[in-house]
Amino acid sequence: MVLRSCCTFGQVLVWFRLGYVVLLWLCVTHFRCARAETKTVVQKDAEFDVTYNDTVTSDNQTIYAFNHTVSRNKTEGVRVTVDVLSEGAVSSPILFVVRQKQAVLSFQVPLILRGLYQRKYPYAHVGRTLCQPPTRTLTETQYFFVDVSTLSSLGTQYQLRISRVDSFTLHTDKKFSFTASPSQPQYFKYVFLDGVDTVIVKVNSEMTFPCSVMSIQDIQCPVYDLDNNVAFIGMYQTMTKTAAITVQRKDFPSNSFYVVVVVKTEDEACGGPLRFYPLRPDELTDAGNRSKTLDVVVSPAINSDVYVMGMLFCLSIFLSFYLLTFLVACVENKRMHRRREGLLNPVVMSPTETGKPGVTPVSPYGYGCFADNASTLSSEAITDSIASDAHYGYMERSLESVTGRSRQESLSSVEEDDYDTLADIDSDKNIVRTKKYLCVSDLARKDKRVLSKKYQIYFWNIATIGVFYALPVIQLVITYQTVVNVTGNQDICYYNFLCAHPLGNLSAFNNILSNLGYVMLGLLFLLIVLQRDIIHSRALDHNDLNALECGIPKHFGLFYAMGTALMMEGTAECLLPHTSFMYMIAGLCVLKLYQKRHPDINASAYTAYACLAAVIFFSVLGVVFGKGNMVFWIVFSVIHILATMLLSTQLYYMGRWRLDSGILRRIVYVIYTDCIRQCSGPMYIDRMVLLVMGNIVNWSLAAYGLLKTPNDFASYLLAIAICNLLLYFAFYIIMKLRSGERIQCMAMVCILFTAVVWGFALFFFFQGLSTWQKTPAESREHNRDCIVLSFFDDHDIWHFLSSIAMFGSFLVLLTMDDDLDNVQRDKIFVF
Known part of the structure; x- marks a missing residue:
């Protein structure tokens, strides 16, 4: 009985709850029906180009019914323009809903758009263009409705006007002008012409601000034409005065697209000044007048024939250098062959024929290198020497037969490790370096095999650096290019968009193609150096006295490093800013110049690359923190001046000094003895002149950087x-x-040619078609059209000319001391 009573009570409780829920539902339904009975819905047949002035409250809703005839052969836009006339409508805005055949567009007035830090801007005047659903028949009558409602109990006055946009379709090569604002965006339709696969859309304005956005979107509904959604689909660029996007037919299956232009609510994205920030992000800010007049034109881009011509033009320029090098090598080889024939057929006269006993014919090799040697050769010795050397194709003489000195006594045959570990030899080295007039033989005392290995490290190190530099850069660029293609955000890359020709997934193929010269000419220079290296190695193997004791000591490791750096410069230019390898190229050229006369005391590869790494480190710091940061510029200027002074001391004393705790005491002692006691002049005048000029130049550059604080720190350092x-x-x-x-x-020809090419190259470099120190929109203000074959721009010409100029500069360093190949090293001065 107790159990049955509990069950009965539970059932009663369930039924009671169910009845309560049903009663509540009936009350809510009755309330809604009562509200519906009190709210009035009015539908009006409306017409185009008629302004409707009405009032809307929470108790009434107005529906405007429109119809128009759509033709498949003619596209007309439909524009909705709304104005709110009542004050205080921000708290209770009016909702407008446009119902079309395949789309719904809704917006409120006043339109609230958000800017930086969620600042809100109200716009009481709104204009929107309706998207156009496709029609399958030749003509079709389409209907659409505009619903107007609000939750405000007070009456809000508004104006509504529906009009046709006769110039909704853009025509090829025909400029069209229009006006846009944040609440009145504009977009237009373009249809590809037959036979045109690629077009370039250009939007221009005489007004820098307000900041705008140009977007390319597929033909679909809805169209994203507000500041807060324009970046959702398609390709887009921010712009101040200029924007240009290259569009390919393959990306749009409908063979048409929309050109959307939106004016942003703020100018920060285009580098404009920051406005006042409200204390609370929900506070409304006056939108002001942000109307902007623009014009748009769509032009056909280049076709495949221009791509082929551009590639052939690029290849022909640089392959011509290979051909020229081959011809010069042939001429030089023929000249050397004639010289060898003259050596292999000497006219040897006997003493009876000359009438002068003991006269020995003089070999052409006696010039310069052996002119001061007292030893003479008999005609039999010359004949034997020529016969023994005929197998190798050129004249050789061993060091022992000419100078009478054994090879073990030659200074160049001493091993570097043995030489430097002897205390007396260290003393002798210091005595040699303190001579007032040094010769190359004084600074070429170490074993050439040891030095050759030392300088080969330059090549292997930069090859390793290039691999570790190139692979992450390639991965980074592929990632960025993928992001650009997927998101459509073309603000990521700083191209000259007026002359950016895509190919595949690459946005600017012409910029990559123009860098081919760095790679091809770098490889050509490596081949030239290799040819010289092989000839020199053969001469050393055959104990040729010219190679052993004459001319500037030939070490090719730095030349190999320079050629590799030139090739890597092309890779860097294709992908990222090029200054990293430009620093290395400049540093390697200075080291090579110094090595020519100072082979024994030149910096090691590890020290040199460590210094270059420090330069690149400061370059990164300058790019990140240098803009307007006076503390950074003070620190950098101090380091720059101190480094200049330390390097000057190293060069002046040729390494015969050390940086330790007693350096200040020694400096004071030198000043006292040389300047105060007897005021003697510098011992090494030539070096002093160079170092004084170098310090003046570097101190001036440091002062300029400290006073001007240039924005492009990387270029300043370069x-x-x-x-x-x-x-x-x-x-x-x-x-x-x-x-x-x-x-x-x-x-001399290389010097003059290189100087002229450098002049033209710098002219095109300073054209400044883009700059990453500014915003992408500001950078595009410098964009210009192509100037060569409708394919290459000014910066591409800079790539062509700079690669040729650097190749010529390397040839200058390679050939400028060829006149000393037959001069003994003890007659070649060090400076």
Whole structure:
């Protein structure tokens, strides 16, 4: 009985709850029906180009019914324009819903758009264009309805106008002007012409601000034409005065697309000044007048024939250098062959024929290198020597037969490790380096095999650096290109979009193609160096006295490193800013110039690359923190000046000093003895002139950076490196001529040709078609059209000319001392 009572009570409780729920539902339904009975819905047949002035409250809803005839052969846009006339409508805005055949567009007025830090801007005047559903028949009558409602109990006045946009379709090569604002975006339709696969859409304005966005979207509904959604689909660019997007037919199956132009609510994205930030992000900010007049034009882009012509043009330029090098090599080989024939057929006269007993014919190799040797050779010795050397194709003489000295006594045959570990030899080394006039033989005392291995490390290190640099960069660029293609955000890349020709997934194939010269000419230089290296190695193997005791000591490791750096410069230019390998190229050229006259005391590869790594480190810091940061510029200027002074000391004393706790005491002692007690002049005047000029230039550059704080720190640092390289090169040439040496014809031609090419290259470099120091929109203000074959722009010409100029500069370093190949090293001055 107790159990049955509990069950009965539970059932009663369930039925009671169910009845309560049903009663509540009936009350809510009755309330809604009562509200519906009190709310009035009015539908009106409306017409185009008629302005409707009405009032809407929470108790009434107005529906405007429109119809229009759509033709498949003619596209007309439909524009909805709304104005709210009542004040205080922000708290209770009016909702407009446009119902079409295949789309629904809704927006509120006043339109609230959000800016940076969620600041809100109200717009009481709104204009929107309706998307156009496709029609299958030749003509079709379409209906659409505009519903107007609000939750405000107070009456809100508004104006509604529906009009046709007669110029909704853009025509090829025909400019069209229009006005847009954040609440009144504009978009237009373009249909590809037959036979046109690629077009370039250009939007221009005379007004820098307000900031705008140009977007390319597929033909679909809805169209994203507001500041807060324009980046959802398609391709887009921010713009101040100019924007350009290349569009390919293959990306749009309908063979048409929309060109959407939206004015942003704020200018920060285009580099404009920041406005006042409200204390609370929900506060409304006055939108102001942000109307902007623009014009748009769609032009056909280049076809495949222009791509082929561009590639052939690029290849022909650089392959011509291979052909020219081959012809020069053939001429030089023929000249050397004639010289060898003359050596292999000497006219040897007997003493009876000459009438002068003991006269020995003089070999052509006696010039320069052996002119001062007292030893003479008999005609039999010359004949034997020529016969023994005929197998190798050129004249050789062993060191022992000419100078009478054994090879073990030659200074160049001493092993570096044995030499440097002897205390007396260290003393002798310091005595040699303190001579007032040094010769190359004084600084070429170490074993050539040891030095060759030392300088080969330059090549292997930069090859390793290039691999570790290129692979992450390639991965990064592929990732960025994928992001650009997927998101459509073309603000990621700083191209010259007026001359950016896509190919496959690459946005600017012409910029990559123009970098081919760095790779091809770098490889050509490596081949030239390899050919010289092989000839020199054969001469050493055959104990050729010219190779052993004459001319500038030939170490090719730095040349190999320079050629590799030139090839890597092309890879870097294709993918990222190129300054990293430009620093290395400038540093390697300075080291090579110094190595020519100072082979024993040149910096090791590890020290050199460590210094270059420090330069690149400061370059990164300058790019990140240098803009307007005075603390950074003070620190950098101090380090720059201190490094200049330390390097000057190293060069002046040729490494015969050390940086330790007693350096200040020694400096004071030198100043006291040389300047105060007897005021003696510098012992090494030439070196002092170079170092004084170098310090003046570097101190001036440091002062300029401290006062001006340039935005492009990477280029500023590169300018420092180039100025020092040019200063040292000019000093080298002047001292070479002053020492009675001469510059051969080939080297002179290279110098003049390189100087002219550098002049033209710098002209195109300073055209400045883009700059990553500014926003993408500001960078596009510098964009310009192609100038060569409708394919290459000014920066591509800079790539062509700079690669040729650097190749010529390397040839200058390679050939400028060829006149000393037959001069003994103890007659070649060090400077």
